[in-house]
Amino acid sequence: MLSPHIVRAYDHELAELGNRIASMGGLAERMVDEAMAALVNADTDLARKVIADDATLDEGQRWIDDQAILMIARRQPMADDLREILGAIKIAADLERVGDLGKNIAKRVVAVTEVRQPVQLFRGLEALTTLALTQLKQVLDVYASREVSTIGFVRSRDEEIDAMYTSLFRELLTYMMEDPRNISPCTHLLFCAKNIERIGDHATNIAETVYHVVTGEMLPMDRVKVDKSHQIVIRESPEE
Amino acid sequence: MLSPHIVRAYDHELAELGNRIASMGGLAERMVDEAMAALVNADTDLARKVIADDATLDEGQRWIDDQAILMIARRQPMADDLREILGAIKIAADLERVGDLGKNIAKRVVAVTEVRQPVQLFRGLEALTTLALTQLKQVLDVYASREVSTIGFVRSRDEEIDAMYTSLFRELLTYMMEDPRNISPCTHLLFCAKNIERIGDHATNIAETVYHVVTGEMLPMDRVKVDKSHQIVIRESPEE
Numbered sequence: 001m002l003s004p005h006i007v008r009a010y011d012h013e014l015a016e017l018g019n020r021i022a023s024m025g026g027l028a029e030r031m032v033d034e035a036m037a038a039l040v041n042a043d044t045d046l047a048r049k050v051i052a053d054d055a056t057l058d059e060g061q062r063w064i065d066d067q068a069i070l071m072i073a074r075r076q077p078m079a080d081d082l083r084e085i086l087g088a089i090k091i092a093a094d095l096e097r098v099g100d101l102g103k104n105i106a107k108r109v110v111a112v113t114e115v116r117q118p119v120q121l122f123r124g125l126e127a128l129t130t131l132a133l134t135q136l137k138q139v140l141d142v143y144a145s146r147e148v149s150t151i152g153f154v155r156s157r158d159e160e161i162d163a164m165y166t167s168l169f170r171e172l173l174t175y176m177m178e179d180p181r182n183i184s185p186c187t188h189l190l191f192c193a194k195n196i197e198r199i200g201d202h203a204t205n206i207a208e209t210v211y212h213v214v215t216g217e218m219l220p221m222d223r224v225k226v227d228k229s230h231q232i233v234i235r236e237s238p239e240e
Numbered sequence: 241m242l243s244p245h246i247v248r249a250y251d252h253e254l255a256e257l258g259n260r261i262a263s264m265g266g267l268a269e270r271m272v273d274e275a276m277a278a279l280v281n282a283d284t285d286l287a288r289k290v291i292a293d294d295a296t297l298d299e300g301q302r303w304i305d306d307q308a309i310l311m312i313a314r315r316q317p318m319a320d321d322l323r324e325i326l327g328a329i330k331i332a333a334d335l336e337r338v339g340d341l342g343k344n345i346a347k348r349v350v351a352v353t354e355v356r357q358p359v360q361l362f363r364g365l366e367a368l369t370t371l372a373l374t375q376l377k378q379v380l381d382v383y384a385s386r387e388v389s390t391i392g393f394v395r396s397r398d399e400e401i402d403a404m405y406t407s408l409f410r411e412l413l414t415y416m417m418e419d420p421r422n423i424s425p426c427t428h429l430l431f432c433a434k435n436i437e438r439i440g441d442h443a444t445n446i447a448e449t450v451y452h453v454v455t456g457e458m459l460p461m462d463r464v465k466v467d468k469s470h471q472i473v474i475r476e477s478p479e480e
Binding site for chain 2 (some may be wrong): 035072073076078079082083086089093104107110111114136173176177180181183184185187188190191195230231232233234235
């Protein structure tokens with residue numbers, strides 16, 4: 001039997017993995033939030049900060065990967081703990097991608113704001129971002145609390161994000177049809193919107209991982225994508 | 241000491257993981273290839289087939305994940321074998337994403353081809369796809385052969401893909417400026433191009449994983465993204 005000392009050291013390592021995931025989550029959320037603020041306020045300094053922050057997030061993921069492998073090699077964990085450790089690797093990968101998506105938005109700040117855009121243009125994107133970041137935050141709260149019984153919110157929120165993205169896609173395409181000067185900035189905003197929609201997908205991935213870590217079961221959600229943006233065709237004259 | 245029988249059973253399991261990765265790779269490549277063919281030929285039946293194939297790819301990833309966890313739990317592998325098994329999990333995740341990107345292109349077939357598009361519109365996208373799929377295929381060949389000394393091609397190819405994507409982005413934006421009727425189809429083609437560019441990124445991820453699995457070291461490539469598409473602004477009148 002393992003000595004209490006060894007068991008405690010292992011629990012301490014697991015808790016440390018959890019803390020690092022929480023830090024990565026906080027940083028990823030902040031990057032996306034700041035990337036959007038940089039976009040709305042044409043703030044290229046803030047955009048540069050977001051781009052630089054990505055290295056810290058990558059570093060966080062590498063730490064978790066290395067530590068996870070060390071823990072598996074040293075502790076030879078059995079099913080539950082192994083699921084916990086592999087879950088941390090998966091969640092870290094999702095959070096690293098969320099940061100990449102934030103960085104990607106930050107990189108578009110110059111192209112979008114070279115000509116001052118009406119604030120109204122950003123409204124839909126801001127609403128979508130709020131929704132996706134709330135989703136991510138709540139999923140990470142479930143990871144920290146282990147209260148997976150509350151995880152049902154994920155599915156309806158994911159559908160809400162997809163529906164809002166589809167409507168934003170249509171709105172941006174309409175601006176492009178109305179005035180060719182909108183084509184360049186709105187194309188970049190379309191990619192920003194797609195990035196935010198994908199943050200929602202990563203939040204859902206994390207929810208599935210958390211559920212599996214805690215229960216050993218797959219999350220029964222029959223995830224139905226309601227993103228219909230790929231079907232959108234806008235004609236020049238609706239009457240045609 | 242382990243008996244030869246157990247060692248052989250373990251080698252057999254490792255080889256089986258490799259075979260499953262190879263099948264996933266073949267299917268992912270075919271999905272992307274067929275999605276592009278569906279787009280160019282306005283073939284909605286083929287598009288539907290690609291979308292359906294995604295479930296098989298997901299199933300492949302689940303099998304690898306489950307098998308990898310079983311192997312770790314049963315065999316308690318040490319450093320090298322552990323890296324091999326965790327590498328298989330990572331590569332399977334990248335291949336699953338490649339299939340998703342192919343599915344995403346297939347989903348846009350109807351919106352792009354609702355009005356018959358000139359074949360020339362697809363030329364750039366086809367060239368980009370050939371490049372990205374060649375990259376993926378060669379990286380998977382290195383995974384199978386373990387000949388990581390040849391992996392230097394990855395970096396220059398990745399730069400080539402990024403540069404071609406940037407030029408395609410500019411070309412599609414120009415079509416949109418020329419004729420508002422191009423806005424809807426070209427927007428979807430922009431997203432298709434982005435999907436293909438991301439397949440190149442996944443191929444690079446896989447190359448990094450393969451190098452780490454085989455050598456235990458990080459691939460020294462100082463990956464520099466030359467995708468400049470996020471900076472592109474096209475004005476209505478270039479003279480302005």
